[in-house]
Amino acid sequence: MPVTTGEEISASERTLASTFTGHRSHLVGVAYRLTGSVADAEDAVQEAWLRLTGLSREGRAGIRDLRGWLTTVVGRICLDRLRSAASRRERYVGQWLPEPLVTSGEDDPLDAVVRDDGVRMAALVVLDRLTPEQRVAFVLHDAFGVPFAEIADALGCAVATARQHASRGRKAAAEADPPPRVALEEQREVLERFLRAVASGDVNAVIGVLHPDAVLVGDGGGRAKTAFNVVSGADKVARLILGLMRRYGDVEGRPVLVNGDLGLLFTAQGELTPRVEAVVVRDGKVAGVYDMSNPDKLGHVPFPEGP
CATH class of the missing domain: 3.10.450.50 (Nuclear Transport Factor 2; Chain: A,)
Incomplete structure (x- = not known):
């Protein structure tokens, strides 16, 4: 069995942290688009980091596409949050809107997130009308290209069912016809x-x-x-x-x-x-x-x- 020094472990952890930081803006965008909540998005990304660091070295080595793995993990975490939020929304007073992302446009760390056309308020309002399963399947597949096999694993359902969830979400979004972003x-x-x-x-x-x-x-x-x-x-x-x-x-x-x-x-x-x-x-x-x-x-x- 090879011996790993403390210096090697530290260097490996620093590299992992640096790599994760490079994906962080993307992950926040995924989580915010799925939940419509800044706090939930930040929490989901933090939880994804904890799950990554909780893996053994062998487990991490087995991840062939870290960005894709993290995207799917964030999707699974957000699904749980959407399901738990459903009952809160039923008791909510008045209309429910996503939390706004206010940016300065001047080197704001959230600029990369809001540049995504799917994060505009009109589009998020439509996503709020979908079931948690439809929202996760539709967004992960159509916006971020996650394969249906991985989406099905995140949803805990068959691949055919995951496809159906995405199809229904796609149809609902098309029928709602939110205004496109203009210059x-x-x-x-x-x-x-x-x-x-x-x-x-x-x-x-x-x-x-x-x-x-x-x-x-x-x-x-x-x-x-x-x-x-x-x-x-x-x-x-x-x-x-x-x-x-x-x-x-x-x-x-x-x-x-x-x-x-x-x-x-x-x-x-x-x-x-x-x-x-x-x-x-x-x-x-x-x-x-x-x-x-x-x-x-x-x-x-x-x-x-x-x-």
């Missing part, structure tokens, strides 16, 4: 027109920059004020927004990147509690506003001091 310059132009219309207080002006099928979805979790039900249609959305402006007064939202798209960040201002708004653009108009004000989902958001 940031177009988003900026639409957002500026929208803010000018809101500032004017003219309901017709606001309706003019909203898509006919515009929706406003709020997530306060019973802990912060926002729309309790989904508001649909340009007229209803416009009147709600202007009503809120009259109630809260002259509040200022800072343009930020929310899941890779332009949105607004509001600090506490008067009666208005801190929140993040993701804005979705379609056909040159605002098609969706996702208002996230539940403080439990904003703990990771870098709110600046002051309004």
Whole structure:
């Protein structure tokens, strides 16, 4: 039996840690896309690291594709979290939205995650409608190319069943038809027109920059004020927004990147509690506003001091 020195073990562990760090951004992206939760994503990646380091040297040597192995492990961990979250969502007050990823665009470590088109808010909202099995199978296969045999192992089902889960998730996503991501310059132009219309207080002006099928979805979790039900249609959305402006007064939202798209960040201002708004653009108009004000989902958001 070969003798392994402490120095060799230490060097091996450092190499493993360095290799894992190289995959970390990818793994966080996988976990966030599967759970819609920043905290759950971070925990899943940490758990994957612990499972990797818990293997024997022989076990690690038997891993032919470490990135693929870690992706599947993260998928299995996220499946457990999705299943346990299902009952919590049934008791949730109001609408449920994913936790927003607010980035600066300036060497932000999450930039690699939000560049993925599948992480945009409109796409994540669709994924939230899938069963845990459909979400894991669909995302792991279609987005990350994990073979169905490995997905079936993660789900604890037959390969044919894993294929069926992915197919149903794919069909649901296609039928939902979330708006595709548009260029940031177009988003900026639409957002500026929208803010000018809101500032004017003219309901017709606001309706003019909203898509006919515009929706406003709020997530306060019973802990912060926002729309309790989904508001649909340009007229209803416009009147709600202007009503809120009259109630809260002259509040200022800072343009930020929310899941890779332009949105607004509001600090506490008067009666208005801190929140993040993701804005979705379609056909040159605002098609969706996702208002996230539940403080439990904003703990990771870098709110600046002051309004």
